[in-house]
Amino acid sequence: MGNQVLVTDELHEYMVAHGMPLDEIARELVEETHKLGGVSVMLTTADQAALLTTLTRLIAARRAVEIGTFTGFSALAISRGLPDDGELICLDVSDEWTSIGRRYWERAGVADKIDLRIGDAHESAAKLEGEFDLAFVDAEKPGYIDYFEQLVPRIRTNGLLLFDNTLAGGRVVGQHEQDPVDRKEFNAHIARDERVDVVILGIGDGLTLVRKR
Numbered sequence: 001m002g003n004q005v006l007v008t009d010e011l012h013e014y015m016v017a018h019g020m021p022l023d024e025i026a027r028e029l030v031e032e033t034h035k036l037g038g039v040s041v042m043l044t045t046a047d048q049a050a051l052l053t054t055l056t057r058l059i060a061a062r063r064a065v066e067i068g069t070f071t072g073f074s075a076l077a078i079s080r081g082l083p084d085d086g087e088l089i090c091l092d093v094s095d096e097w098t099s100i101g102r103r104y105w106e107r108a109g110v111a112d113k114i115d116l117r118i119g120d121a122h123e124s125a126a127k128l129e130g131e132f133d134l135a136f137v138d139a140e141k142p143g144y145i146d147y148f149e150q151l152v153p154r155i156r157t158n159g160l161l162l163f164d165n166t167l168a169g170g171r172v173v174g175q176h177e178q179d180p181v182d183r184k185e186f187n188a189h190i191a192r193d194e195r196v197d198v199v200i201l202g203i204g205d206g207l208t209l210v211r212k213r
């Protein structure tokens with residue numbers, strides 16, 4: 001396509017530096033996560049983190065839920081966008097990875113806003129109560145349709161659901177050895193849902209913005 005920008009690592013650094021650069025706490029969290037090795041590819045990107053903070057503020061979110069917390073980088077970004085009496089419920093199955101996040105949330109002064117619930121997120125999501133302004137989903141991809149169906153009724157009108165990795169590195173189109181069937185099914189599933197408006201952004205690995213009508 002004509003004017004589409006290819007975001008190289010260098011350009012990504014430039015974008016973050018000229019937008020919302022990482023502070024020392026976020027930078028050290030990212031550095032510690034990289035020391036975990038290959039799993040660090042799961043980290044939310046820095047431009048996405050800036051977007052998460054900004055969207056949280058834009059919609060004046062007070063109650064948010066995150067599915068897929070890992071070492072707490074995206075949770076740090078969302079919680080920083082919440083007011084002092086805001087609440088972020090984080091669902092993840094790993095005590096080990098999220099305990100890294102807890103230390104940084106403490107340092108950043110956002111730990112009091114975060115309620116971390118360890119366990120399978122499909123079960124934890126079924127136990128959620130009340131209404132939410134914002135949801136960020138970044139856990140196992142075959143689970144996305146179930147997470148969407150559980151979360152849509154819980155989000156307020158004009159609230160926002162965000163789903164990460166929805167373009168699967170661009171493999172949702174064309175022929176590929178590893179066909180991202182889960183992402184294709186998810187994208188098709190929500191595109192025809194009349195309860196929501198859907199916009200897929202080409203940021204990171206693809207981030208879908210879903211507005212509840």
Ligand SMILES: C[S@@+](CC[C@H](N)C(=O)[O-])C[C@H]1O[C@@H](n2cnc3c(N)ncnc32)[C@H](O)[C@@H]1O
Binds near residue numbers: 139
């Ligand atoms: C891509 S990482 C999340 C990255 C994170 N948002 C960040 O800011 O770096 C995916 C996370 O989903 C969690 N996860 C995967 N399947 C899950 C499930 N069924 N229930 C709960 N958590 C799950 C993993 O433990 C992992 O921490």
